[in-house]
Amino acid sequence: MHKNRSLLLALFLLLAQLAFYYSLRFFPAVVESLYSTGIYPYISKAMRFGLGWLPFSFGDLVYSIAIIMIIRWLWISKKDLISLSRKRYTQLFLSLNIIIALFHCMWGFNYYREPLHKVLELDNEYTTEELKTVVQQLVYTSNKLHEQLQKIDSLPVTFTRSQSEIFDLAPQGFEKINHVYPALDYGNASIKKSLLTMPLSYMGYSGYLNPITGEAHTNAWINNYKTPVLTLHEMSHQLGFAKENEANFIAIIAGMNHDDLHFQYSASIFALRYCINDLYRRDPAAYEEIRPIIKDGIFKNYKELRDFWVQYEGVIEDVSQATYNTYLKANNQPGGMETYSYVVALLVNYYK
Incomplete structure (x- = not known):
């Protein structure tokens, strides 16, 4: 003994x-x-x-x-x-x-910690009619931004800035929203391109936070509409918003309040994608009605991201995603990676 x-x-x-x-x-x-x-x-x-x-x-x-x-x-x-x-x-x-x-x-x-809707004093439920209203707002905003950045409706908005340039600009988004909640005061930046980008890509990850060093990381090979909002997402983790859905919401409002049009567009169509996917699940007829109003170039931007990930699909990604899903559930996220409804709930109740 x-x-x-x-x-x-x-x-x-x-x-x-x-x-x-x-x-x-x-x-x-x-x-x-x-x-x-x-x-x-x-x-x-x-x-x-x-x-x-x-x-x-x-x-x-x-x-x-x-x-x-x-x-x-x-x-x-x-x-x-x-x-x-x-x-x-x-x-x-x-x-x-x-x-x-x-x-x-x-x-x-x-x-x-407390769920974000309680922290921001928002509801966490929403009706389909409220969702439709916010979708219409996001469609209008996304179309307008696309028009400002790309004169041809059928072409995607191009993102030519390097990730380093995006890292320099990103903190400005948090300066615009720190009045929403004191914890959104960002301060000194620590955002890096991952040295492990190759395994990261095959594992299917866009970025991550190192919880021991506090450094935010992005997949160095991603250079499309997702890059600005991805950077803001990882910075949201640095501010203590550990849950994926909450970090997505913080990234969206930081991006949409940024002075730079590319950040606004990145955040706007990222939010739109969440909301139209949810609208399709709730009311397919309403989705089909609003789909033709969205500029084709926006869907081309979505396709660019899908095409990026297709080349890395395989067993490694499947195992990695399943493992991460289990990790999220073990860390007080019972929905795992399926967090659409809560992100949409935050968006709808914030913007309605």
């Missing part, structure tokens, strides 16, 4: 941690007050200030080294793991304890 004490303690601590994180979903107001709007803004700004000046991703280097070390440790320990060596399993459980605790302290507690 004495020989097993360290192993049992490490396992107990891991289970206790997991039980504690699960219990947090029942106390969102406490998390919102103490962590998301209390401690985390200082952590976030400190990480962006400390690493934002680096022209490359420090977090990606850490990931790469960690992966190599994990593979090396598994190779060295394979016989001990198979034979259920107490020492190796104690090391494994202790490492998991440290990693999970660090993840939550640096960012992960944000998964358990």
Whole structure:
């Protein structure tokens, strides 16, 4: 029994941690007050200030080294793991304890904060008629922006800026909306092109936040309408909006309030895509009625993004997406990656 004490303690601590994180979903107001709007803004700004000046991703280097070390440790320990060596399993459980605790302290507690509609005092339900009204507004705005950026209705809007230029412009969007909620005050930027773009593409990801270093990353190969709103999405994660649907909403309102027309267009047609997809599910006849009003060039922009991802489809993407979907559900997002309705609910109740 004495020989097993360290192993049992490490396992107990891991289970206790997991039980504690699960219990947090029942106390969102406490998390919102103490962590998301209390401690985390200082952590976030400190990480962006400390690493934002680096022209490359420090977090990606850490990931790469960690992966190599994990593979090396598994190779060295394979016989001990198979034979259920107490020492190796104690090391494994202790490492998991440290990693999970660090993840939550640096960012992960944000998964358990108050839902965004409560924070912004919005409803989270909407009628089909309200959806139609907002769709019409978005169609008008998207068509107008397309007309300003592309004189030919049937052609897509071109995005020629480099990602670095977009990174420089992106923070301006948050300067326009920090009156909506104090937590939207962005501060120092730390946005990087991922050094792991190739595996990222085959895994089907546009970008990600490194929760340990606070660096926002984009897929370096994406250069289309999605790039500005994608950048704003990852910056929203930096501000503590951990849930994908909430980060999408913050990115949309930041983009639509940006001074730059390309940012406005990116955010507007991104929002429009969510809303017309939802309208099609709710009322196909209404969708068919409004579809001809939308400029063909907007659908060409959607097609550009689809064409980009087609070349990377395969087993790796399927496994990766399934794994991430499970990760989201484990972190207080029961809908997983299917978050359309909540994004639309936020949009409809914000703009109606």
